[in-house]
Amino acid sequence: MKTSNIDITNLSVTFDTKYGKVQGVDDVSITFPKDVVTGIIGETGSGKSLLGMSILRLLSNEAIVTGQCFYNGQDHMKLSKAQIKKIRGSQIGFIPQNPDLSLNPILTIQRQLIESLLTHTNISKQEAKEKVRSYLKQFGFKDIDKIMKSYPFQLSGGMNQRILCIIGIICNPDFVIADEPTKGLDAKLRKIVYENLIKVKKNYTSSMIIITHDLYFAGKFCDEIVVMYKGQVVEMGYSKDVINNPRHPYTKGLIGSTIRKGMVPINPPDSKENTSKCKFYTRCNQRNTKCIDSTIEMKRIPGGKVRCCAYD
Numbered sequence: 001m002k003t004s005n006i007d008i009t010n011l012s013v014t015f016d017t018k019y020g021k022v023q024g025v026d027d028v029s030i031t032f033p034k035d036v037v038t039g040i041i042g043e044t045g046s047g048k049s050l051l052g053m054s055i056l057r058l059l060s061n062e063a064i065v066t067g068q069c070f071y072n073g074q075d076h077m078k079l080s081k082a083q084i085k086k087i088r089g090s091q092i093g094f095i096p097q098n099p100d101l102s103l104n105p106i107l108t109i110q111r112q113l114i115e116s117l118l119t120h121t122n123i124s125k126q127e128a129k130e131k132v133r134s135y136l137k138q139f140g141f142k143d144i145d146k147i148m149k150s151y152p153f154q155l156s157g158g159m160n161q162r163i164l165c166i167i168g169i170i171c172n173p174d175f176v177i178a179d180e181p182t183k184g185l186d187a188k189l190r191k192i193v194y195e196n197l198i199k200v201k202k203n204y205t206s207s208m209i210i211i212t213h214d215l216y217f218a219g220k221f222c223d224e225i226v227v228m229y230k231g232q233v234v235e236m237g238y239s240k241d242v243i244n245n246p247r248h249p250y251t252k253g254l255i256g257s258t259i260r261k262g263m264v265p266i267n268p269p270d271s272k273e274n275t276s277k278c279k280f281y282t283r284c285n286q287r288n289t290k291c292i293d294s295t296i297e298m299k300r301i302p303g304g305k306v307r308c309c310a311y312d
């Protein structure tokens with residue numbers, strides 16, 4: 001089947017906690033175009049993982065998810081568990097953030113990799129085994145026989161993260177969503193994962209969503225970048241524009257505090273409760289009275305969109 005864009009409308013994710021309602025994703029409407037690598041950036045807790053995981057309905061039952069997510073003509077929010085399970089891996093591959101929670105501790109690496117191939121493709125067990133070996137090699141593993149027979153606890157965190165990358169792409173999905181695929185890896189292994197993502201983009205699919213804290217990589221690898229803050233998208237655009245010429249005060253701070261020396265770093269969170277319409281108000285160094293009570297929609301700017309009163 002030819003892949004389509006991923007079209008999300010009015011997506012919200014909330015949790016009822018003992019401290020009250022927590023809104024992890026706040027009414028996000030966004031299209032992730034096919035044949036485009038979109039990066040999602042934003043500080044910890046901004047809703048990146050919740051957004052990425054909602055697309056494949058991977059969130060736990062305590063998450064209250066509303067809104068729509070259309071892909072290949074179907075609203076993922078309306079599919080049965082069996083239907084969405086079929087889409088995972090075969091149509092949309094997911095590379096999760098945390099190997100400890102995502103690999104099965106009682107199955108060998110070979111079982112886990114081969115099983116995901118046999119579930120989603122029609123190849124024989126022998127062919128699956130060969131494919132697994134070749135992917136392990138491509139992802140920088142050396143003693144393939146030993147790795148195949150190992151259990152996740154016998155491998156390092158970095159090795160398990162690479163196994164998750166393989167599971168995410170081995171069935172040649174049309175779309176790939178990767179949630180911090182390099183988390184916890186040292187520079188050398190990060191390079192291997194990045195090289196493999198570049199290979200995936202070149203050889204398999206360039207329809208990708210990459211959630212990352214690595215702004216340098218995002219700028220180099222992604223075609224477009226989406227910036228999230230407190231569950232909302234605050235800026236999106238071509239990656240070169242977002243990285244080199246950020247427009248939202250939050251993006252300016254985020255990039256200024258990491259890769260671009262000389263830009264104004266971001267203000268720390270303010271202890272005062274933020275009651276203004278703009279969620280960034282208390283930290284913003286460009287705020288004005290308009291930001292307090294006018295609803296702030298995403299506005300078109302050259303090469304992208306931004307949610308900020310300064311661009312009215």
Ligand SMILES: Nc1ncnc2c1ncn2[C@@H]1O[C@H](COP(=O)(O)OP(=O)(O)OP(=O)(O)O)[C@@H](O)[C@H]1O
Nearest residue numbers: 015017022023024043044045046047048049050051
């Ligand atoms: N199970 C949960 N119960 C309550 N709140 C939750 C739950 N899961 C996530 N949240 C809240 O939702 C918000 C967004 O979480 P999310 O994991 O999407 O952030 P993130 O941008 O991926 O952060 P990170 O970069 O650290 O991975 C967080 O503020 C978090 O506190």
Ligand code: NI
Nearest residue numbers: 048049050097
């Ligand atoms: Ni996350």
